[in-house]
Amino acid sequence: MAYSPLTFSSLARSAVPDVAKAKPTNLLWVDDSASGGGNGSSSSPFKTIQAAVDKAAPGTAIMVKSGTYRESVSLDDASGTAGKPVWLVSADGEGAAKIIASSGKPGISAYGEDYIAIKGFTIQGGTEGIKLTQSGSNLKNLTTNIVIEDNHISGSSIDGIKLAQARYVAVTGNTIEDFGREEGIDNVYVRDAVIAYNDISDGSKSGNRSGITVKAGSEDIEILYNDIGDVLDGILVGGWSSKPGALYPGDIDYQAKDITVLGNHIHDVAKRAVNVLGGSDSVISDNKFDPNNSYFTVVNVASDNQGNRSEDIRILDNIVEKSKWLTVQSGSSSGLVTSGNTLDGSFDGGGGLTLLGIGADGQDY
Secondary structure, eight states: OOOOTTOOOHHHHHHSHHHHTOOOSEEEEEOTTSOSOOOSSSSSOBSSHHHHHTTOOTTEEEEEOSEEEOSOEEOTTOOOBTTBOEEEEETTSTTTEEEEOOTTSOSEEEESOEEEEEESOEEESSSEEEEEEOSSSTTSSOEEEEEEESOEEEOOSSEEEEEEEEEEEEEESOEEESOOSSOSEEEEEEEEEEEESOEEEOTTOOTTOEEEEEESSEEEEEEESOEEESSSEEEEEEOOOOOBTTTBOTTOOOSEEEEEEESOEEESOSSOSEEEESEEEEEEESOEEEOOSOOSOSEEEEOOTTSOOOEEEEEESOBOSSSSOEEEOTTOOTTOEEESOBSSOOOOTTTSBGGGTBOTTSOBO
């Protein structure tokens, strides 16, 4: 399927229907070759993305033409509504509109905004490629109903994509590489989300560079068919968190709950393919783990830094590469089930070819 700036994958349409199934009622155009002073029409486009964002109302699609935009884009005060989101899209093809972020700022950011779709950009530099989180603290204004799809992110100094205090999210079909000291996709108190068909790599394999992390009370997340390589750890189900009560409710006794890790290919990592730290009621199934290293374990199940033990973790039908592949910290074996894990076998990434971007249902990702 050819790239279409306002058409989203079936996973996004299922996870966030009020964004991914909606149709715009208004278009605003942006062209970096414009002379400036435009009104956003196709014949008189804005010169900067921010100028269009500042004029966008619910139901508006911001159509960014091919070119290089040296700016950090703030989507604050640009929320959409149910059925009338705000779209920010590369209009002329996947990766055709390039954002080069300002030093010390994310490429695209929003705090406490809702009903937003971001699609098809090349984003370089900045602290994060995309950062969407709560407004203020203490979970008073979460960001909700978000789709992030088909973006190419590189060179950020912290995370590739940062989501915090967010609900109803789809992160699908993105390429994230050479990110900073933390995660490719970092999820802090994120709920009801799908993270699928992303290609994540970082050549340094150092710092805290995991491919995907879900922690700090994250819940009900599907991590599906991602290709993750050249990182420290592949996927963290849980992790180490601080500021309970501000970043996530203080009475939560787990880092990540009801997480599904399915159909991922994790390869060429410095340490573990999967690290469960304070995870609960989660399944790790039908993945291929090719760590290609001398580290002593492939999958680890342990407590987090708050003393929360992992429990009720099911590790099923994975290809694990090594005969000694599992370590379990004392106290984190409650409800642990392992079955059907083998050293080799066939693997098709869930019926799709991730590197070609073709999903199991025939949709582009």
